[in-house]
Amino acid sequence: MRAAASEKCLTNSVLPVILVESSDRWKPPTGSCMPELPEVETIARKLKPQLVGKTIQDARLRWPRTLASPAARKFNELVRGQAIQGVTRRAKYFILQLSDFSLLIHLRMSGDLQVKAGKIKPEKHDRLILNLIGKDGSLSSLVFNDTRKFGRVWLTAHPEDVLGKLGPEPLSRRFTVEWLHQALHHKHRLLKPLLLDQTFLAGLGNIYADESLHMAKLHPLATSDSVTVEQAQALHEAICMVLKEGIRRNGASFDWVYRGGEYQNHFRVYDRAGKPCPVCGTGIERIIVGQRSTHYCPTCQTIS
Ligand SMILES: [Zn+2]
Numbered sequence: 001m002r003a004a005a006s007e008k009c010l011t012n013s014v015l016p017v018i019l020v021e022s023s024d025r026w027k028p029p030t031g032s033c034m035p036e037l038p039e040v041e042t043i044a045r046k047l048k049p050q051l052v053g054k055t056i057q058d059a060r061l062r063w064p065r066t067l068a069s070p071a072a073r074k075f076n077e078l079v080r081g082q083a084i085q086g087v088t089r090r091a092k093y094f095i096l097q098l099s100d101f102s103l104l105i106h107l108r109m110s111g112d113l114q115v116k117a118g119k120i121k122p123e124k125h126d127r128l129i130l131n132l133i134g135k136d137g138s139l140s141s142l143v144f145n146d147t148r149k150f151g152r153v154w155l156t157a158h159p160e161d162v163l164g165k166l167g168p169e170p171l172s173r174r175f176t177v178e179w180l181h182q183a184l185h186h187k188h189r190l191l192k193p194l195l196l197d198q199t200f201l202a203g204l205g206n207i208y209a210d211e212s213l214h215m216a217k218l219h220p221l222a223t224s225d226s227v228t229v230e231q232a233q234a235l236h237e238a239i240c241m242v243l244k245e246g247i248r249r250n251g252a253s254f255d256w257v258y259r260g261g262e263y264q265n266h267f268r269v270y271d272r273a274g275k276p277c278p279v280c281g282t283g284i285e286r287i288i289v290g291q292r293s294t295h296y297c298p299t300c301q302t303i304s
Helices: 037-051 072-079 177-185 191-196 206-215 229-248
Strands: 005-010 017-020 055-061 067-069 084-090 093-098 102-106 111-117 126-133 139-146 152-156 285-289 292-296
Touching: 037 084, 037 093, 037 111, 037 139, 037 229, 055 072, 072 152, 102 111, 177 229, 191 206, 191 292, 206 229, 206 292
Parallel strands: 067 152
Antiparallel strands: 005 017, 017 285, 055 126, 084 093, 093 102, 102 152, 111 139, 126 139, 285 292
C-alpha cells in the first residue's frame, strides 16, 4: 500500500515540498520515472547494428500525435527511401541519422523501440512503424510502441532546432567540475529540480539524480549556489559514476517503462523508502519535490 502524504510542507521559496512517511511497501506511481540517459544509451547501442545500413521503405503512423513534426503526409514523403547511416543518443533522445535528415525519438514515459524481422502485424500500442529493407533484401521493422502516448518523434534536417536548448552531456568533455561549480552558482535553485532541468544538464532523470545526490552526500533541497568546490567535485564524480554504472548494467528496469536492465537491483536510495542507507543504515526517506518523488538519507545528506 502506498504511504499517505502528510500535511506538513517544508518552507521553501522555490518549489513546494511534501514530506511523505517512510515505507518499504511504497511503490512508485505509474509515470514517476521514465527512461533516462543510461536506458536510452542502452537501447541505442542494442539497435545500432540492427539498423545501420538499412533503408526505410515506408512509414505507418498509427497515432498522429506521436509525430511532433512535420505533418504526417510530409513525414511519409520525406522518410521514404532514406538510408539509416547512424544511431546515436543526445540526452534522452534516440537519434537515427538518415541520408538527409535526423529522426529524433523521445520515449517519454512508456515508449519502447524494437526491431522486428519481416513485415509485422501491428500490436495495440504500436504508434509508428518504419518498414526497412536491408542491402540483402531482408525486410524488418522499427517499431515505436508507446502505451501512454507521451512519446514524440521529429523528422528534421536541423536537429539543433529540437536539441539546441539542452544542457551539456554529463559524459562529455564539456561537463567538468569547473563548469558544474560555476553553473550551480549562476542559479539559485534547489539541487534536485535543477539536476532534472534538461536545459541545465541533459540526461539525468529522477533515478540518477537521487542516486548522484546520495553518492555526493548532498541534500536534494540544498540550494545550488551553496555548493562548495569540494561538493561540486563530489557531485561531478557521482553523476559520472552512477551514469556509467547505469549503462554498464543496461539501465534500470521498470515494467511500464523499460525492461532491459538490472541497475534497479543496485539502487542506493531510489525506490528504497524505509530501507537502510547502504552507507550508514539510517532509513531512507521519501519527499515530494516539484511533484517528483525524491529519496535521500537524512543522516548522510544534510543541508549545511
Ligand atoms: Zn546514510
